[in-house]
Amino acid sequence: MTCVLEISGLTKGFMMHHLGSFLQAFEDISFSVEAGEFLLLKGANGAGKSTLLRALYRSYLVQSGKIRFHSEHGVIDLAVAADVDIAHLRRTEIGFVTQFLVARPRVSAEAVVAEPLRLSGVEGVAALKQARYWLEAFGVKPELWKAYPTTFSGGEQQKVNLARALIRPQKLLLLDEPTASLDANARAALLSRLADLKSGGTAMIGVFHHPGDVEKLIDRVINLTPSVTTAEEREDVAV
C-alpha cells in the first residue's frame, strides 16, 4: 500500500491568554494512513477528535510532533509547512468536509460548488456542469441552484457544502461529522460518493457522531480517549 500520511508524537493544546491557562487537547498521537484507507476517530466529547482534524488541515497549530504528508511534490510536514504550501495543498490534494457551509453573500449555490474546480484550473462552463451534477446527486432542487445558499435551511446548506467539498477527488479527505442534519437520500448520496473516492485511492479520516452511517467504509478505528491512543484493527468490517 502507498502511505499518504504519517503522524508521529502529535501534541496540541490551547493557551488561553485571558484566563492565563493552558488546555491540553491531545498528546503524543501517532498513526499512519494509506491510500484508499478510511479511519474513524473515536473518543468521548472533548477527546480532541475535531481538534485533530483541524490540526491536520493546519487550521490549528500543534505544539510538537510531525504530520508527514506524501504529496505529489514529495513528503512535507504539514505541522510546519509554509502557509503558501498549505494553501496550495488545500487547492489540490487535501480536502476538509465540515458540518457548516461557509456561504458568501450574493454567490449562487452552483457557483459555490464549482469554485474548488475553478480554483484548480477547470474552465468555468465545465466546472458549472459538474457542480450541477453534484447538486442533483445530493438532492438539491434545480430551482435552488442559482439561488444564494445564505438563505437555505440547515439541511439544504449541508448538501451544498458536501457537493462543494467532494466535487474534486483528493489524496486526503478529512471529514468532520458530515452526516449531521442530512436526510436519508443525501446520506446515501454521501456514502456512495465516499465509497467511490475511497476506491479511487483517497485516504480518509473522519469523525462521525453516528459511526453506523459509515460502518461499511471503516477500515480502522483510532481511539483518542487519553491512554488508549493506539490503533485497533477492525477484523469485523468489510474492507
Place this chain on the structure above:
Amino acid sequence: MSMVIDAPRIVTTKPLLVVRGVSKTYGKVVALHDVAVTAYPGEVLGIVGESGSGKSTLLRMMNLEETPEFGSYTLDLPDLRGNLFNLDRFARRMLCATRIGIVYQNPHLGLLMTHSSSGNVAERLLIAGERSFATLRAKATDALDASEFPLDRLDAPPIELSGGMQQRVQLAKAIALEPALLLLDEPTTGLDVSVQALVLDTLKRLQQGRQITMVVVSHDLGVIRTLADRVMVMRSGRVVEEGLVDQIFQDPQHAYTQQLVHAKL
C-alpha cells in the same frame, strides 16, 4: 510554544512583493518597527490591527507615498530592479500609475470629486500615456463595468454618488491598467452593511477573475475573513502574528490576536 514554520517548498514561484526591515518613527512615536511583508502572485494578504497599529502607514509605503527610515521594498516585475524606496519622484509616480492600484477608505483621497466618474478612471490611463479619446472612453467604461458600476452614471461626478458607488469608481481607477498589485485601505469601512457585502463580492470576483495580488488593510475582521488567504496581525507598529486566515481566526496564538478575535461580534 508553537513550532517555527518552514520556508515554502512546494510553491517555488517568487513572491511578487517583498518588504523587509521597515521602520518609521514620527518624532517619538514608533509607527513601524522592523516590519516584513511577503505576498505571492495571486494571493490576498490581509493586515488587521486597531487604529494606530501602523497598518495604514505600511500600506501607504507599499504605494510609495511614504518612505521609511530603514528597510527595503521590491516588486518582482520585468524591468524593475532594486529597492523601490530609492526611486525618484517621477519613477514612483509612473510605477504607481501603471503597476499599483489603490482604494482608500476616504474616496476624496483617491478621486477628483467634481470630475465625471469616467474621467476619473481615464485620468489614470492618461498618466500612463494613452491619448486616443475613443480608447480612453472604452477602457474606462470596461474598468467601471468590471467594478459593477452602473454604466448609465458614467458622467456623474463622484460627489453625486453614494459611498458604495464612489468605492466602485476608485476600484475601476485602480484596476484600469490591470495592476500587478492592488492595495485596499479599509475599502468598505463606513458603508452600509448591505452595500459592504456587494463591494466585497465585487472585490472577490475581480480577484478570482484576474488573479490580482491584493493587500487589504482593515480593522473589520469580517472583511479580512471574506477576502484574505493569509493574515498579518499588527500592534504598535509591529507584526505580532501571521498565518492562514482560518488559523488566525480559529487558533490565534498571541494574546492580542486572541483578544481581537474574541471581541468580534
